[in-house]
Amino acid sequence: MWRNIRVLILLVVLLWAATHTWVERNSSTRWKEPLWVGVFPINADGSPTAQHYIDSLSDRAFLDIEDFTAREAHRYGRQLEQPVHVLLYPQLRQAPPQLERNTRLLGTAWWSFKLRWFAWRTLDFGGRPPPRIRLLVLYHDPSALQELPDSHGMQKGLLGVVHAFALPSMAETNSIVIAHEMLHTLGATDKYDQANGLPLFPLGFAEPDRKPLYPQEKAEIMAGRRPLSPQDAQMPAALDEVVIGPATAAEIRWTHR
């Protein structure tokens, strides 16, 4: 009995979410006016290093994401001068719910629901208009951990959770991760092999027609890395080494398939 009720409630929530997502997707990918993207920094480990880094941030820290999106949109004939406007919002004092690795479908749906609830309760816009896309960026002291937890960008709720290193020399690679998750919220899908992390051919290649094919000079944003050989790929240094490929452009409705 209780189990049935729980399943029923979950189905209602999922149905509501699906409708809501459809409406949000349509309104977020019209590309008629700049899309407001809010970065909400979080001190992930409570360290002075992360705090110092967060204190040094301003809107300027994300100009490369705006420039990247504008440059790529224009390549696809989009007239809008500034497709996204990335702004810094007040720091969050609380960390969002974590998604454990290898969580199954229902667990992920529940996490996504909790995350939206968290965002609704916790986000402070500091007097600025609320952004359409909300990216919670958790900054970590690089000396305290080797590898960052996975980042997630969700179309549901236009919300992303991004893990980044609190290091000025990592600012440009952080922007690549932020741009990747931002595009997930707009409906873009990953274009790398989940098993080995290598870009998928041809969708995850910046220049699939290049001869010779390897090494590729640039990376496709949703593949994340630049293929060097069939077995090897490298993280680009900055967004000027990254492109939005035709499949991603179609997913975010810059073009029509």
Ligand SMILES: [Zn+2]
């Ligand atoms: Zn991804």
